[in-house]
């Protein structure tokens with residue numbers, strides 16, 4: 590039985606890699622369709638670079654695929670419904686199995702899962718995240734009943750297995766789940782959880798939201814300001830393409846800084862309601878991101894023009910880290 594299902598999952602991935610876009614709806618749970626289409630699109634460069642490392646089964650109908658890309662081993666959960674395997678972000682049952690023997694402590698609306706009991710220092714960091722949780726409920730205008738936060742020890746074997754990351758502090762967000770390596774105040778990932786609750790419109794928008802509400806200013810020096818201004822010359826449309834965005838990020842470009850600058854501007858001009866509307870539209874229309882941005886916000890060349898102005902002013906004002914007076 591297990592062997593048969595493992596084979597099915599391998600086959601599922603083989604078929605996924607070369608799927609037609611229209612077939613993808615059968616291979617991904619509907620609410621994450623846009624995520625996969627824009628981050629792990631079939632026939633894309635990123636899919637070609639990824640190798641299947643191994644498959645694990647947890648129950649009859651739940652498994653995970655562990656990938657291998659460079660030194661990274663990210664993993665994704667697949668669920669079988671009505672004889673069809675599908676990718677899902679609903680990882681709770683898998684994480685419960687991976688963290689057998691860990692300790693759970695609920696503080697506010699967050700259930701923290703750690704290998705060892707929380708120290709006083711841990712609890713102070715957790716309290717910061719609870720404050721942020723309350724703040725985000727007000728900003729986004731809805732409440733989330735409870736989320737699960739898995740913090741692994743700073744141990745490559747455990748963090749790779751459970752979190753899918755190995756750098757201390759690194760994390761990722763799933764449906765009502767945060768995973769992080771030895772860190773209990775991942776506010777950036779918490780914002781992702783709030784955004785994923787509504788929808789997903791590709792990494793530019795997703796990271797723009799997470800950095801606007803959950804990160805420090807990422808364009809704070811003259812040097813970074815100039816670099817982001819240079820990137821802007823490619824146009825907003827270029828980075829709205831998920832593959833371009835991720836490739837620029839992997840190459841070490843401050844593409845998060847660009848998305849933060851743009852989202853801060855859109856937030857100020859159009860407000861959170863429009864941002865939520867955009868996220869919702871992305872679920873049904875993930876192939877038409879530029880179109881829905883025009884519908885909900887404005888034409889991207891108007892955004893580009895205004896961002897250029899914002900950056901020009903900022904570059905003039907911001908001091909270079911190397912020329913502190």
Ligand SMILES: [Zn+2]
Nearest residue numbers: 777781796799
């Ligand atoms: Zn992020």
